[in-house]
Amino acid sequence: xxxxxxxxxxxxxxxxxxxxxxxxGKTQQKFFNPxxxxxxxxxxxxxxxxxxxxxxxVHEMDCKDANRKIDELMSQGYGTIVIKNPQGKHSLGVGIxxxxxxxxxxxxxxxxxxxxxxxxxxxxxxxxxxxxxxxxAGKVVIEKNAGSCFGxxxxxxxxxxxxxxxxxxxIDQKGGTIIIGGDAGAFTGFMMQRGRIIILGDVxxxxxDSMYDGxxxxxxxxxxxxxxxxxxxxxxxxxxxxxxxxxxxxxxENFDFSKMTKVVAGKKLWNYDxxxxxxxxxxx
Amino acid sequence: MCGxxxxxxxxxxxxxxxxxxxxxxxxxxxxxxxxGYALYGKTDGKNFIMRFKVGENVAEGSSSIKEDVSVYxxxxxxxxxxxxxxxxxxxxxxxxxxYSLRYEIEYDKDLMEFSKKIESVPGVEILSLGKSLEVIKDxxxxxxxxxxxSLDKVMGTHAIGHARMATESGVDIKSAHPFWGYPFSDxxxxxxxxxxxxxxxxxxxxxxxxxxxxxxxxxxxAVYLAEKMRSGATLEEGMKESLTGLDGVFTxxxxxxxxxxxxxxxxxxxxxVLYESDDLVAxxxxxxxxxxxxxxxxxxxDPFDGMVKVWQI
Numbered sequence: 001x002x003x004x005x006x007x008x009x010x011x012x013x014x015x016x017x018x019x020x021x022x023x024x025g026k027t028q029q030k031f032f033n034p035x036x037x038x039x040x041x042x043x044x045x046x047x048x049x050x051x052x053x054x055x056x057x058v059h060e061m062d063c064k065d066a067n068r069k070i071d072e073l074m075s076q077g078y079g080t081i082v083i084k085n086p087q088g089k090h091s092l093g094v095g096i097x098x099x100x101x102x103x104x105x106x107x108x109x110x111x112x113x114x115x116x117x118x119x120x121x122x123x124x125x126x127x128x129x130x131x132x133x134x135x136x137a138g139k140v141v142i143e144k145n146a147g148s149c150f151g152x153x154x155x156x157x158x159x160x161x162x163x164x165x166x167x168x169x170x171i172d173q174k175g176g177t178i179i180i181g182g183d184a185g186a187f188t189g190f191m192m193q194r195g196r197i198i199i200l201g202d203v204x205x206x207x208x209d210s211m212y213d214g215x216x217x218x219x220x221x222x223x224x225x226x227x228x229x230x231x232x233x234x235x236x237x238x239x240x241x242x243x244x245x246x247x248x249x250x251x252x253e254n255f256d257f258s259k260m261t262k263v264v265a266g267k268k269l270w271n272y273d274x275x276x277x278x279x280x281x282x283x284x
Numbered sequence: 285m286c287g288x289x290x291x292x293x294x295x296x297x298x299x300x301x302x303x304x305x306x307x308x309x310x311x312x313x314x315x316x317x318x319x320g321y322a323l324y325g326k327t328d329g330k331n332f333i334m335r336f337k338v339g340e341n342v343a344e345g346s347s348s349i350k351e352d353v354s355v356y357x358x359x360x361x362x363x364x365x366x367x368x369x370x371x372x373x374x375x376x377x378x379x380x381x382x383y384s385l386r387y388e389i390e391y392d393k394d395l396m397e398f399s400k401k402i403e404s405v406p407g408v409e410i411l412s413l414g415k416s417l418e419v420i421k422d423x424x425x426x427x428x429x430x431x432x433x434s435l436d437k438v439m440g441t442h443a444i445g446h447a448r449m450a451t452e453s454g455v456d457i458k459s460a461h462p463f464w465g466y467p468f469s470d471x472x473x474x475x476x477x478x479x480x481x482x483x484x485x486x487x488x489x490x491x492x493x494x495x496x497x498x499x500x501x502x503x504x505x506a507v508y509l510a511e512k513m514r515s516g517a518t519l520e521e522g523m524k525e526s527l528t529g530l531d532g533v534f535t536x537x538x539x540x541x542x543x544x545x546x547x548x549x550x551x552x553x554x555x556x557v558l559y560e561s562d563d564l565v566a567x568x569x570x571x572x573x574x575x576x577x578x579x580x581x582x583x584x585x586d587p588f589d590g591m592v593k594v595w596q597i
Contacts, residue, residue, distance in 0.1 A: 088571030088574070090572070106581050148555065185586070185588045
């Protein structure tokens with residue numbers, strides 16, 4: 001990595017007129033340099049082999065040690081890692097930025113598998129608050145229930161809970177799909193900006209409160225609509241997409257889509273450039 | 285942020301002192317300014333057990349002042365004389381720490397009059413009064429308080445506890461949870477959250493003759509519920525009314541001689557994880573609290589917004 005503080009010779013980027021000042025600070029020193037090959041790789045990622053499998057018992061580990069060990073195993077090429085005895089520990093499996101089959105044999109505490117970008121995760125248990133927060137890509141399947149703030153601010157990927165979830169699911173969601181097999185609590189889709197939420201059961205009060213964009217599908221009863229959340233007619237495209245998505249998620253088989261309610265932003269609260277509606281973004 | 289935990293054994297007794305210690309210690313990262321236990325032990329139900337303090341354990345940030353042990357002795361003498369005046373007989377007396385005492389008392393008259401008289405002694409506060417309940421609270425984490433008061437062998441049916449990070453009031457025992465539901469015997473409350481209509485409610489309740497010993501907003505819940513029950517409401521009715529009567533974000537537990545309840549505000553802003561079975565209900569701010577008593581894989585869930593539940597022993 002270029003150390004711009006001590007680099008007397010101009011880099012190619014600087015020769016092009018960019019950033020000729022001496023930059024300091026850790027973040028600034030990671031400034032992109034097109035001459036250096038390492039900048040074309042995602043830092044902190046590994047090439048792993050899905051057929052290379054191992055178990056990791058985290059019973060006696062704290063979350064830092066467990067996450068370090070997962071990182072170490074990935075660096076050794078393990079592509080399928082089974083975590084034993086997670087026992088509700090917080091922040092397990094966070095920051096994984098490469099493809100990986102990660103299986104938890106038990107429940108997670110807060111902030112499980114947060115900030116991930118790529119792995120396929122199966123949790124044979126329950127998850128606490130803020131599971132998969134800031135997820136960028138990948139797939140996470142939870143076999144039991146989830147706590148509040150499920151999928152907060154996710155950007156992409158599929159996040160599936162086969163049980164029920166707490167309040168504020170998909171708060172600040174910016175992309176991806178959240179699928180709930182059971183019920184969801186209050187303020188689901190609060191301030192969501194893009195992406196889709198599917199709830200097969202009932203949902204609590206203030207659904208979609210202050211949502212900017214995105215779509216929420218509800219199979220059961222709705223406690224109440226939040227500010228600027230409105231019902232929209234279900235289309236054939238919606239139903240086709242839902243069928244496909246639920247089939248991949250392996251839940252909601254034989255679900256009656258005609259009972260579903262589609263909820264979108266009324267756009268009365270919009271206070272930014274009206275040239276950016278969903279239909280112009282091309283896809284959610 | 286604070287952490288709360290509670291459990292109830294249905295149909296049997298267990299070592300609730302040790303179990304609650306494990307649950308609260310698992311939540312120590314949520315606050316270790318003070319820790320409190322409300323333990324519902326196995327007693328013959330004849331006498332009242334009064335836990336009270338005659339002084340403070342004071343830490344940095346406290347609104348209380350350090351005092352000499354001789355001041356505590358003087359207060360204890362006055363309490364003893366007042367008990368005689370009230371017609372209460374001390375059956376057993378334990379001075380656990382210079383400022384913390386436990387009395388077993390024979391008494392069969394009005395508890396409000398009793399409490400007012402005892403607490404008229406400056407610096408004296410009844411932490412709990414009941415035939416089953418004992419509230420023990422002090423500065424430090426769950427393990428430290430458990431060791432200081434030898435709670436690890438306490439047998440009972442149910443218990444609630446609190447690991448406190450002081451935000452709204454001082455670091456002292458009077459601001460620590462659980463709060464006793466004065467003037468009802470055997471009622472205790474722990475709370476995680478903030479109440480925003482504390483002063484309005486407090487003024488109204490004080491006008492009705494209720495007492496507050498601290499400026500901790502959580503104390504309001506105990507007093508609020510006690511006043512509701514005093515007016516004839518059941519515990520569950522009072523708890524349901526609290527969802528609209530109390531403003532702010534909260535999850536709280538309340539326990540009586542034979543029941544344990546939980547309530548969660550309509551914003552669902554404060555965490556709670558719940559495990560229910562026929563024999564045992566265990567709940568806490570985080571799943572790791574429950575895991576300290578149930579390490580095996582279990583089914584737990586987050587109660588929804590506005591939920592009130594009460595379990596009997």
